[in-house]
Amino acid sequence: MEILVENVSQIFGAAPHQVVALDHVTHRFPSQKVTCILGPSGCGKSTLTQIIGGIEPCSAGQITIGDGRAGLGSQSVMMWQSLNLFPWRSVVENVAFGLEVAGVSKAERTEKGKKLLASVGLRGFHDHYPRQLSGGMRQRVALARALILERPILLMDEPFAALDAQTKIVMQEELIRIYEASKQTILFVTHAIDEAILLGDEIVVMTARPGRIKDVITVDLPRPRSQELVGTPEFGKLYKYILHLIREEVQNAMAQEDLAVAAS
Amino acid sequence: MSATITSVRGSPLLQRALPSLIVLGVIVGWEALVELNGLAPIYLPAPSSILRYLWVMLADGSMEYNLGITFLRIMAGFLVAAISGVIVGVVMGMSPLAARIVDPWIAALYPLPKISLIPLLIIWLGTGETYKIFISAISAFFPIVISSYSGIGQVDQGLLKAAKDLGASQVQVQTKIVIPAAMPSIIAGLHLGMGVTVILVVAAEMIGGSSQSGMGYLLVNAGQVMETEKVFASLIVLAVFGAALTYAQRWVDRIIAPWAQGKV
Ligand SMILES: Nc1ncnc2c1ncn2[C@@H]1O[C@H](COP(=O)(O)OP(=O)(O)O)[C@@H](O)[C@H]1O
Ligand SMILES: [Mg+2]
Numbered sequence: 001m002e003i004l005v006e007n008v009s010q011i012f013g014a015a016p017h018q019v020v021a022l023d024h025v026t027h028r029f030p031s032q033k034v035t036c037i038l039g040p041s042g043c044g045k046s047t048l049t050q051i052i053g054g055i056e057p058c059s060a061g062q063i064t065i066g067d068g069r070a071g072l073g074s075q076s077v078m079m080w081q082s083l084n085l086f087p088w089r090s091v092v093e094n095v096a097f098g099l100e101v102a103g104v105s106k107a108e109r110t111e112k113g114k115k116l117l118a119s120v121g122l123r124g125f126h127d128h129y130p131r132q133l134s135g136g137m138r139q140r141v142a143l144a145r146a147l148i149l150e151r152p153i154l155l156m157d158e159p160f161a162a163l164d165a166q167t168k169i170v171m172q173e174e175l176i177r178i179y180e181a182s183k184q185t186i187l188f189v190t191h192a193i194d195e196a197i198l199l200g201d202e203i204v205v206m207t208a209r210p211g212r213i214k215d216v217i218t219v220d221l222p223r224p225r226s227q228e229l230v231g232t233p234e235f236g237k238l239y240k241y242i243l244h245l246i247r248e249e250v251q252n253a254m255a256q257e258d259l260a261v262a263a264s
Numbered sequence: 265m266s267a268t269i270t271s272v273r274g275s276p277l278l279q280r281a282l283p284s285l286i287v288l289g290v291i292v293g294w295e296a297l298v299e300l301n302g303l304a305p306i307y308l309p310a311p312s313s314i315l316r317y318l319w320v321m322l323a324d325g326s327m328e329y330n331l332g333i334t335f336l337r338i339m340a341g342f343l344v345a346a347i348s349g350v351i352v353g354v355v356m357g358m359s360p361l362a363a364r365i366v367d368p369w370i371a372a373l374y375p376l377p378k379i380s381l382i383p384l385l386i387i388w389l390g391t392g393e394t395y396k397i398f399i400s401a402i403s404a405f406f407p408i409v410i411s412s413y414s415g416i417g418q419v420d421q422g423l424l425k426a427a428k429d430l431g432a433s434q435v436q437v438q439t440k441i442v443i444p445a446a447m448p449s450i451i452a453g454l455h456l457g458m459g460v461t462v463i464l465v466v467a468a469e470m471i472g473g474s475s476q477s478g479m480g481y482l483l484v485n486a487g488q489v490m491e492t493e494k495v496f497a498s499l500i501v502l503a504v505f506g507a508a509l510t511y512a513q514r515w516v517d518r519i520i521a522p523w524a525q526g527k528v
Contacts, residue, residue, distance in 0.1 A: 055429055077429060084426035088444045088523040098430040101440070129523055149430065 001066040001075055001152040001185050003029040003052060008061030010047050021047045023210035025061070034179055034186040036200035038193065040246070040253050044211030045189045046081070046157050052187065053078050053155045065153070076153035081161060081189075083142040085130040091141050092117065092126035098149045116144045120174065136167040140174075147178070156188045160195070169227055172198060180224050193242050197235055198225060205245050208253035215245055309493040317493035318500065326482075327501060334465060334478040335505070337393070341400030342461045346454055349405045353412025353453070357446065358438060363413070370409065378403035378464065382471055391472030400464035404457035411456065415449025416442055447521045458513055462506060479505075 010022040021044040029035045029052075037045050050056040052063055054073025065075050077098070085094050092113040093100075099109035114126050120140040130138055139159065146154060156175075160168045172195065179186060190196050196203045203217040219238065221229055229235050291311050297303070298310040305313060321327040356363040382399060389395040419442050427441045469480025479502055486494035 050425075053429060055425055073429070078426070080422065080426060082422050084420075084422040086423060086427075086441065086444075088447065088521070097427070097432075097440075101427075101430065101432040101436045131523075145430070 001070075002031040003153065003185065003187070004062075004064040005029070005048075005052065006062045006064070008048070008051060008058050008063065010044065010051065010056075011059045020210035022051075022058070023212050025211065025213055027204060027213055027216070029185065029187060030202065031066075031185050032183045033201040034188055034199050035202045035204060036196035037187060037189045037204050037206065038191065038196045038242070038246070039206030039211065039214075040208050040250050041191060042253070043206045043208050043249075045191075045206065048211065049078070049155050049157050049187060049189055052076065075151055076155050077146045077149050077151045078155045078157065079142050079146045079159045081158040083138055083159075085138060085141055085145075087130055089129075090126065091122065091128050091130065091133070094130065094141055095126075095144045095148055097145060112148060113144070116148050117141075120144050120147075135163055136171065139163065139167075139171055143175075143178075151184075153185045153187070156186065158189050158191065161191070168195075173226060175199065176223075176225055193239055193246065194230060194235075196242070197221070197238050198227070198229060203242065205242065205249075208249045208256060214249065217242065306490045306492050309496060314493050314496045314500070317491075318497040321494065321497055327497070330477055330479050330482045331501060331505060333475075334469065334480070337396050337465045337469075337478065338400065338458075338461050338509075340393075341397045341465060342404060342458055344397060344401040345404035345408055345457050345461065348401075349408030349453070349457065350412050350450060352405075353409040353450070354416060354443065354446075356409070356413045357416025358442065366409075370406065374406045374410070378460075379467060382468065386472050392475060395472055396465060396468040396478075399468050400461045403464045404461045407456035407460060408450075408453040411453025412446065412450045415446035415453075418449070419445040444521075451517050451521060455510075455513060458509060462509065466502070 005025055005027050008022055008025045009020070012019040012021055025044075025048060037048065039045055047056065051058045052072075053076045054071070055078065063072055065072060086097065089097070092110055095116060096104075096109040096113035099112065100106075104112075110126075114123075117123065117126055117140075120143055122137060122140050122144070125133065125137065130141060133141065142159070160171050163171060175188075176199065188196075188199055190199075197219055200219050203219060204213055205215045205217065206212065207214045217238070221232075221234060294308075295310050295312060298305075298308055309317075318327070352366065356366050378399065381402070385395050385399055389398060423441055423445060424437055427437050432440060465478070466480040466483075469478035470484045471480075475481075479498055483495060483498050486492075486498065
């Protein structure tokens with residue numbers, strides 16, 4: 001499902017201490033593709049994703065989901081950077097939460113939850129509590145909790161940022177497999193260039209605050225993809241190009257901070 | 265130094281038995297002190313004669329009767345405080361208006377030592393059961409309200425956003441997220457409340473003795489006629505009873521909030 005973002009701005013706080021998190025962001029996120037949103041920390045990636053998901057209202061601008069008839073938030077679901085699993089609920093109760101609040105019967109939602117857990121490699125863990133699981137396993141629970149709603153749009157806010165390198169690779173391949181089977185529209189926020197190239201059909205590079213779109217890069221690498229891609233010359237070329245863009249932005253961000261320190 | 269370490273390593277049994285041995289040592293020393301100095305039992309009875317009195321009081325049923333009465337009063341006061349306290353705290357947490365209305369009352373009444381209300385309550389309610397339950401309930405009410413209220417205020421905003429994103433309604437967010445997330449604080453408040461109830465019930469039995477029953481009455485009565493052995497026997501029973509209450513409460517906690525273990 002296509003997402004059209006037009007002139008979206010987000011301003012936090014009142015006059016003297018205003019933070020312009022997003023400044024007239026416009027982009028068409030293509031249907032059934034993976035778009036990675038890449039940018040330095042604090043540039044407004046989470047803010048943009050939450051606005052698109054209908055979780056936060058925006059100060060100005062417009063979001064259109066699909067043909068515009070569906071309400072904001074009703075077609076998408078978020079996988080959070082901090083996971084936000086419910087610690088008092090067992091794994092399967094976490095996964096089935098979306099069905100539970102929609103009124104699906106306990107037998108049905110438990111069965112569906114267990115099936116989904118098995119498909120993300122957590123067979124037999126349904127009665128555990130989140131704190132009893134490793135970081136990677138918790139990530140899978142959060143992914144299953146989002147997938148169970150079968151919404152056409154999946155929003156992912158740096159979901160793998162906190163994982164160790166090996167687990168991250170496994171989870172990335174898992175996501176590629178899920179996407180290539182289901183072809184949802186995915187917005188994937190990251191600050192890692194290699195992750196953006198590996199996962200994305202398109203990469204939206206954002207500027208340092210105020211967040212604007214600096215460049216949009218099409219990733220023409222063939223699917224199905226895997227980690228082997230990382231060594232190829234095509235990958236290297238894209239990586240170098242994006243690195244150059246990001247380096248400019250990080251330097252801008254640091255210059256801004258210096259100015260702010262000098263002014264205070 | 266090294267000798268100490270070896271001896272500790274060499275006798276784990278001694279190490280484990282040490283606390284019990286010290287208790288035993290204190291009792292034997294106490295007995296010896298009383299016997300050798302010929303202390304009058306009015307001042308300090310020997311452990312052996314305390315035990316004898318304890319046995320007599322258990323055998324004639326007076327101890328069980330008074331303990332049972334005290335227990336019923338504690339339960340009545342605690343239940344009144346727990347139900348009203350959790351309800352008021354939760355309502356305050358969910359409704360800022362309710363919080364603004366109740367806050368000044370709590371600010372004014374919480375610091376007041378509740379025991380100072382006893383004369384007034386005796387004038388109003390007499391010295392019967394209502395007075396004892398009221399004084400213990402109102403004392404336990406405040407810590408329970410305050411813990412429940414602050415627990416609800418501290419619920420992780422990320423969990424609320426996640427639940428809404430998964431489709432939970434306002435009411436579902438409150439019942440399925442806010443209340444369980446606040447459960448550890450509510451439980452902590454109930455523990456505080458139980459401690460206060462025990463103190464106030466025994467104190468009320470000591471001061472307003474019209475019903476001539478309960479552990480507080482037993483203590484005061486034995487004290488007035490200088491039956492110091494009975495005083496000690498009652499204190500031992502009260503201490504064991506207090507410990508049993510704490511364990512029972514932890515057991516109930518594990519049943520109603522198994523995920524909250526180690527947080528209280
Ligand atoms: N609720 C908020 N109130 C005030 N400032 C906020 C709020 N949320 C985000 N910001 C600010 O907006 C900017 C963008 O934040 P965010 O979208 O989280 O960045 P990113 O996800 O790219 O790291 C940051 O400077 C952040 O401090
Ligand atoms: Mg972020």
